[in-house]
Amino acid sequence: MLASQRQEHILGVVRAHGAARVADLVTALDVSDMTVRRDIAELARAGLVRRVHGGAVAPDAGGRPTDEPGxxxxxxxxxxxxxxxxxxxxxxxxxxxxxxxxxxxxxxxxxxxxxxxxxxxxxxxxxxxxxxxxxxxxxxxxxxxxxxxxxxxxxxxxxxxxxxxxxxxxxxxxxxxxxxxxxxxxxxxxxxxxxxxxxxxxxxxxxxxxxxxxxxxxxxxxxxxxxxxxxxxxxxxxxxxxxxxxxxxxxxxxxxxxxxxPAPAGAPAAPAPPTPQQPTGGRP
The missing domain is CATH 3.40.50.1360 (Rossmann fold)
Incomplete structure (x- = not known):
């Protein structure tokens, strides 16, 4: 798969779900972690996504301290x-x-x-x-x-x-x-x-x-x-x-x-919010 095709896929996931995780993209695209991160970096440089820890979010996703999603x-x-x-x-x-x-x-x-x-x-x-x-x-x-x-x-x-x-x-x-x-x-x-x-x-x-x-x-x-x-x-x-x-x-x-x-594997990609991004008793 060409880099442009991978990046189109990543952009599609972000637009559909609001975010994309590196781990899920590695599996979906059958490429290395570093390849996915480079693709995300390219999309971020183009202003199409915003990089966050573990993935990417939409560039216009709220990240200000006063933003309160419903x-x-x-x-x-x-x-x-x-x-x-x-x-x-x-x-x-x-x-x-x-x-x-x-x-x-x-x-x-x-x-x-x-x-x-x-x-x-x-x-x-x-x-x-x-x-x-x-x-x-x-x-x-x-x-x-x-x-x-x-x-x-x-x-x-x-x-x-x-x-x-x-x-x-x-x-x-x-x-x-x-x-x-x-x-x-x-x-x-x-x-x-x-x-x-x-x-x-x-x-x-x-x-x-x-x-x-x-x-x-x-x-x-x-x-x-x-x-x-x-x-x-x-x-x-x-x-x-x-x-x-x-x-x-x-x-x-x-x-x-x-x-x-552990988060169960095998479910659809789980969008994440943007980052700027026991028993009764006291502390165990």
């Missing part, structure tokens, strides 16, 4: 990784616990798994996600032993309920563990484009005995306007094995346990 847009990113992370998070939930779920696409997947897991009941779930609450409300048989507490608040583009109403509700609650989705994270901590959502996520962390951040590898290096928390305040980072080695080292240096899961 729930449906984020849902299409890193699908394989998010499903694997949600499955791993489910394994850490125990019957009889009270847990909290933030808004987000990965936590929404966890809510779907919890709704279909009667063996984990009785269970109490506190959430500021309208979508997660709705999924849990329509749970499988045994829903009478699944208590769902929705915080209330003002709805954001990512379907989070935030603001003083949500913050006050969370201030009066205590849960065993919070599962937190984030817009981005780096060595300085967790961030979101939404100031009010940052405050509500801090309230989620404060009401939990332990906090697990569920974030696929594409979130590393993404920076939002508002800081939610530092890595020192996170007990577990649950991510996929695409998380770069330097990120693993940076997170572990803060005393946060890094748990990585």
């Amino acid at each position: 729930f449906e847009a984020k849902r299409a990113w890193a699908q394989r990784e998010k499903h694997a992370i949600a499955q791993a998070a489910l394994a850490s939930v125990e019957p009889g616990q009270a847990i909290a779920l933030s808004a987000g696409t990965t936590t929404h997947l966890l809510a779907e798994l919890l709704a279909a897991a009667p063996a984990l009941r009785p269970l109490t779930v506190v959430t500021n996600s309208v979508g997660a609450a709705d999924v849990l409300h329509h749970a499988a048989p045994g829903a009478d032993r699944l208590e769902v507490i929705l915080t209330g608040g003002v709805r954001t583009p990512s379907d989070a309920l935030v603001g003083p109403v949500a913050d006050t509700a969370l201030a009066h609650l205590r849960v065993d563990r919070a599962y937190l989705g984030v817009h981005g994270l780096d060595a300085d901590g967790l961030t979101t484009p939404n100031l009010a959502e940052a405050a509500t996520n801090r309230a989620l962390i404060a009401c939990a005995a332990a906090t697990t951040v569920v974030a696929d590898h594409s979130k590393w290096g993404v920076t939002g306007l508002a800081r939610i928390a530092t890595l020192d305040e996170v007990d577990v980072l649950l991510s996929d094995d695409g998380l770069p080695a330097d990120a693993r080292t940076a997170v572990a240096a803060h005393g946060t346990r890094v748990q990585l899961v």
Whole structure:
């Protein structure tokens, strides 16, 4: 295959899905990692794509700290990784616990798994996600032993309920563990484009005995306007094995346990957002 043909294929994937991963392109084009990276570099020089860690995104994809993609847009990113992370998070939930779920696409997947897991009941779930609450409300048989507490608040583009109403509700609650989705994270901590959502996520962390951040590898290096928390305040980072080695080292240096899961192979390419790009108790 000629370089122009490879680059046309890469550009087609980016235009169709919003992003393309080097690993997926290596398999699809049957060429080396370096060949794919050179092709991406050529497309980036022409202004047709933007290079990010592990692949390429559309040149006009938002990467500013104030950009806040909607729930449906984020849902299409890193699908394989998010499903694997949600499955791993489910394994850490125990019957009889009270847990909290933030808004987000990965936590929404966890809510779907919890709704279909009667063996984990009785269970109490506190959430500021309208979508997660709705999924849990329509749970499988045994829903009478699944208590769902929705915080209330003002709805954001990512379907989070935030603001003083949500913050006050969370201030009066205590849960065993919070599962937190984030817009981005780096060595300085967790961030979101939404100031009010940052405050509500801090309230989620404060009401939990332990906090697990569920974030696929594409979130590393993404920076939002508002800081939610530092890595020192996170007990577990649950991510996929695409998380770069330097990120693993940076997170572990803060005393946060890094748990990585393999992303299932064989699914369609999983678009990623642009980059600028356990049991009850305390820190394990």
